[in-house]
Amino acid sequence: MISVRNLTKRYAGHTAVDDISFEVDRGEIVGFLGPNGAGKSTTMRILTCYLSATQGAASVGGFDTFKDSIEVRKRIGYMPENVPLYDDMRVKEYLHFRAQLKGLRGRSARRAAGEAMDTCSLQDVRRKMIGTLSKGYRQRVGLADALVNKPELLILDEPTNGLDPNQIRQVRELIKHLGERHTILISTHILSEVEMTATRVIIIDKGRIKASDTPQNLIRRLHSSGTVHMEVKAKPKQVIEKIETLSDIKNAIHIGTSQGWSTIDVHAFSNVDIREQLSSLAQEQNWPLRELYRDTASLEDAFVDITRS
Numbered sequence: 001m002i003s004v005r006n007l008t009k010r011y012a013g014h015t016a017v018d019d020i021s022f023e024v025d026r027g028e029i030v031g032f033l034g035p036n037g038a039g040k041s042t043t044m045r046i047l048t049c050y051l052s053a054t055q056g057a058a059s060v061g062g063f064d065t066f067k068d069s070i071e072v073r074k075r076i077g078y079m080p081e082n083v084p085l086y087d088d089m090r091v092k093e094y095l096h097f098r099a100q101l102k103g104l105r106g107r108s109a110r111r112a113a114g115e116a117m118d119t120c121s122l123q124d125v126r127r128k129m130i131g132t133l134s135k136g137y138r139q140r141v142g143l144a145d146a147l148v149n150k151p152e153l154l155i156l157d158e159p160t161n162g163l164d165p166n167q168i169r170q171v172r173e174l175i176k177h178l179g180e181r182h183t184i185l186i187s188t189h190i191l192s193e194v195e196m197t198a199t200r201v202i203i204i205d206k207g208r209i210k211a212s213d214t215p216q217n218l219i220r221r222l223h224s225s226g227t228v229h230m231e232v233k234a235k236p237k238q239v240i241e242k243i244e245t246l247s248d249i250k251n252a253i254h255i256g257t258s259q260g261w262s263t264i265d266v267h268a269f270s271n272v273d274i275r276e277q278l279s280s281l282a283q284e285q286n287w288p289l290r291e292l293y294r295d296t297a298s299l300e301d302a303f304v305d306i307t308r309s
């Protein structure tokens with residue numbers, strides 16, 4: 001659906017996108033992640049024909065974004081970083097207008113606007129002026145605009161930017177639902193959102209692609225496998241000595257002791273689950289054990305690991 005080959009974009013001497021290549025297949029939900037200034041919006045603007053590349057090529061559905069921009073735009077619904085909306089239009093009127101601009105006529109334009117309002121839960125505010133809407137509703141009008149002509153591909157640039165946790169949850173559910181029918185390329189800083197919705201993640205940093213894989217694989221590639229927290233009724237020094245004789249253990253750290261219960265954090269080498277070993281050890285040593293749980297690594301840990309260096 002998307003093919004990007006050796007794409008470079010320079011702004012007056014500054015390279016925003018530096019020789020990147022990637023593909024997105026039909027049906028994928030791809031999280032496009034990176035620190036601020038990494039080149040995400042620039043790449044999205046090139047894909048949506050709003051910007052030309054300095055070098056390289058991009059195509060959508062087999063059409064070149066530079067030479068066949070009309071065909072490309074027909075296939076894309078784009079929600080830019082700052083959604084430009086007409087404040088003095090009513091929601092319904094605006095979406096009808098946008099549907100017409102995208103080539104729908106008469107009854108089908110009206111029906112498309114209605115369906116987009118249904119999908120984005122906008123029916124309650126359909127008669128309201130856009131300028132009077134809250135940020136959450138405005139973002140949803142932007143989404144409804146992007147999908148009003150049922151494009152195959154949605155390109156969403158930080159669609160949850162500025163929303164509160166409830167609104168983020170609603171938009172996340174909506175995107176999951178949209179993913180059943182559309183291919184999606186989405187940029188966001190809310191990594192838990194991507195971890196739950198994306199089939200693949202592309203991480204870009206300083207204009208270069210650093211990783212492209214499923215969220216699960218990126219987490220698995222991390223050099224640590226998280227921390228196991230353990231609380232036992234025993235002398236911490238003795239507990240640590242015993243734990244460090246086990247195989248696969250990187251270290252064990254005494255966090256604190258209260259009323260005889262010692263809290264120990266245990267780190268293992270990557271991809272090893274040491275909980276079973278620890279519980280057997282506690283049993284052997286007759287240490288009363290009241291807590292043993294693993295803090296698993298998250299996509300956020302993987303993101304920090306990949307973009308830190």
Ligand SMILES: Nc1ncnc2c1ncn2[C@@H]1O[C@H](COP(=O)(O)OP(=O)(O)O)[C@@H](O)[C@H]1O
Pocket residue numbers: 011012014015016034035036037038039040041042043
């Ligand atoms: N119109 C522009 N003129 C000059 N520099 C720009 C322009 N747009 C973006 N940049 C620069 O290009 C880099 C990438 O920006 P952008 O693609 O917006 O990153 P992101 O969306 O990942 O935050 C940044 O360093 C930014 O300052």
Ligand SMILES: [Mg+2]
Pocket residue numbers: 040041042081157
């Ligand atoms: Mg951006």
